[in-house]
Amino acid sequence: MSINLNEIAKQFQLEGVVAEVAPLGEGFINDTFIIKTEGDSPNYILQRKNKKIFSPIPAMMENIQNVCLHIKEKVVAAGGDPMREAMTVTPATDGKLYFLDDEDEYWAVCQFIDDTIAYEAAETPELAYAGGKGIGKFQSLVADLKHPLTDILPGFHNIRFRYKQWDEVIAKDPVGRKAEVAKEISWIESRREEMLDFWKLVEDGTIPTRVTHNDTKVNNILFDKKGDVLCVIDLDTVLNSTVLNDFGDAMRTYTNTGSEDDTNLDNVTMNIEIFKAFTKGYLEETKSFLTEKEIEYLAFSAKYITYEQVLRFLMDYIDGDNYYKTKSADHNLIRTHAQYKLLTSMEEQFDAMNAAVKEFY
Ligand code: GN1
Numbered sequence: 035m036s037i038n039l040n041e042i043a044k045q046f047q048l049e050g051v052v053a054e055v056a057p058l059g060e061g062f063i064n065d066t067f068i069i070k071t072e073g074d075s076p077n078y079i080l081q082r083k084n085k086k087i088f089s090p091i092p093a094m095m096e097n098i099q100n101v102c103l104h105i106k107e108k109v110v111a112a113g114g115d116p117m118r119e120a121m122t123v124t125p126a127t128d129g130k131l132y133f134l135d136d137e138d139e140y141w142a143v144c145q146f147i148d149d150t151i152a153y154e155a156a157e158t159p160e161l162a163y164a165g166g167k168g169i170g171k172f173q174s175l176v177a178d179l180k181h182p183l184t185d186i187l188p189g190f191h192n193i194r195f196r197y198k199q200w201d202e203v204i205a206k207d208p209v210g211r212k213a214e215v216a217k218e219i220s221w222i223e224s225r226r227e228e229m230l231d232f233w234k235l236v237e238d239g240t241i242p243t244r245v246t247h248n249d250t251k252v253n254n255i256l257f258d259k260k261g262d263v264l265c266v267i268d269l270d271t272v273l274n275s276t277v278l279n280d281f282g283d284a285m286r287t288y289t290n291t292g293s294e295d296d297t298n299l300d301n302v303t304m305n306i307e308i309f310k311a312f313t314k315g316y317l318e319e320t321k322s323f324l325t326e327k328e329i330e331y332l333a334f335s336a337k338y339i340t341y342e343q344v345l346r347f348l349m350d351y352i353d354g355d356n357y358y359k360t361k362s363a364d365h366n367l368i369r370t371h372a373q374y375k376l377l378t379s380m381e382e383q384f385d386a387m388n389a390a391v392k393e394f395y
């Protein structure tokens with residue numbers, strides 16, 4: 035990147051003197067850096083937001099800010115620390131929530147919260163339980179957000195919209211990969227009706243729409259050193275949709291005994307103990323306001339989001355890898371296989387998943 039990150043950092047209202055700007059993490063969509071400052075001043079997270087995916091970015095930043103301020107108000111009312119239990123967006127020097135550089139790229143900054151841990155895997159039921167409480171609490175905190183959110187990602191977890199994209203990509207077969215993945219395509223097609231039947235319940239309002247996070251993977255939660263959840267991060271995808279997206283996406287990542295792109299499929303299964311622990315924590319925070327229909331489809335949502343992820347990885351592979359960052363030519367196909375293995379493991383254990391929901395509701 036020919037970009038001078040120190041110059042970008044200077045465009046924001048930072049406290050203290052910048053010591054260093056360094057890459058951080060491996061997001062698939064945005065480019066992320068940490069701004070380290072000298073002495074006791076806070077450190078910051080700097081991101082180049084992906085404008086091909088989130089559009090328009092200024093509206094996305096408004097969404098994030100509204101959610102953050104709303105949560106902070108509640109944290110203060112409950113006697114908590116609004117700088118640690120909520121994200122803090124750091125505006126640019128002109129007061130905007132983003133900086134637009136000479137190449138028309140959008141940058142945004144938030145404060146880094148010290149002494150926290152983001153786990154890459156839910157290794158213990160205790161961690162999964164805490165994570166479930168964290169996501170449940172997030173949903174209850176934002177449940178009464180008055181400010182309308184702009185839909186900057188139309189159709190994000192909407193399978194009807196995904197099929198529209200899918201059918202177009204399959205018809206086009208832009209890089210000639212379709213023939214090679216006939217088997218994988220059949221995995222998607224054989225479950226089309228089942229998935230659409232579920233989504234119809236969201237479309238007709240049988241399952242309500244609420245403020246949701248939509249990217250609740252395990253590393254998007256910050257834990258304190260005692261193992262309690264401090265706050266939920268990565269708010270780019272806050273939208274009005276079904277809470278089932280959040281439960282499902284969390285289960286897609288928490289319960290996976292392997293990695294999202296595991297090349298050894300024997301590693302990949304759904305860990306029912308982790309499912310139970312997360313569900314217990316989640317329902318403790320949400321059962322007072324979730325409807326019976328939402329509860330009925332809780333376990334299904336894990337299959338739904340995992341299936342959607344199989345579709346999205348496979349679709350991107352067939353499309354020539356335009357959406358997700360990849361490390362090899364077959365990376366999206368590897369991800370497809372690993373997520374499909376997880377899906378089949380969920381299908382095999384579906385009765386036990388439903389039983390766990392019943393137990394903790
Ligand atoms: C993307 O960039 P990251 O890792 O936060 C994606 C999620 C996928 C995830 C797969 C906006 O999230 O939906 O589940 O990759 N985010 C977007 O790990 O598409």
Ligand code: MG
Pocket residue numbers: 249268270
């Ligand atoms: Mg994300």
